[in-house]
Amino acid sequence: MADHDERGPMELTIGGRLAPADVPRLCARLCELVGQAGPGSGAVTLDVGGLAEPDMVAVEALARLQLTVRRLGRRVQLRGITRELRVLLVSSGLDGVVRECPGLRLEVGGEAEEGEEPRGVEE
Template sequence: MRDLLAVTGAGVVVCDVGGLGPGPPDLAAVDLLARLELAARRAGGRIRLRDPGPALRSLLRLVGLGLQVEGEIEEREPALGVEEEVEPGQPAV
């Protein structure tokens, strides 16, 4: 993954997951995608999925792995109630 991102200069690697194999996706597929995403992030990039089936999408949501899907607008994670920055040493409000 690191070499692919470095050689191409791309920031995103598209992974075609439409043909992962017969039967429903399993945790091995999720593990593989998580490892690919981690390697891509460490190299300064991301992965984007092409043609994930409904079962794979559901499984990814279930385990909390929010990967971007080709052709969809990237969803940003909502802020967790952070409203103000506090400098170190300042009392909590």
């Protein structure tokens, strides 16, 4: 996990495999980052491209980070989202809550299994 200089855009890089104990630490780090930047209403970018094998812990972390940033009067956008993470966000219903950086599009779809209705999400 790394972040950029407070003089540049607010960005937090999240990588590796997250454990439940990492979530409060990430939220605290994000509060520090926003506090260093001072007042404003800009977006905080979460670079999630380095997440290893995204799972529901990663989804929980993103949801909690979103809540943390909203409480601080800002918004979150994701960069580096993988197909696997996008599928988890869509299946958990959080794809409308945590947004990708403007201009990025990712379609989720696939073949329906036998006996199932085909489903897909397109932004």
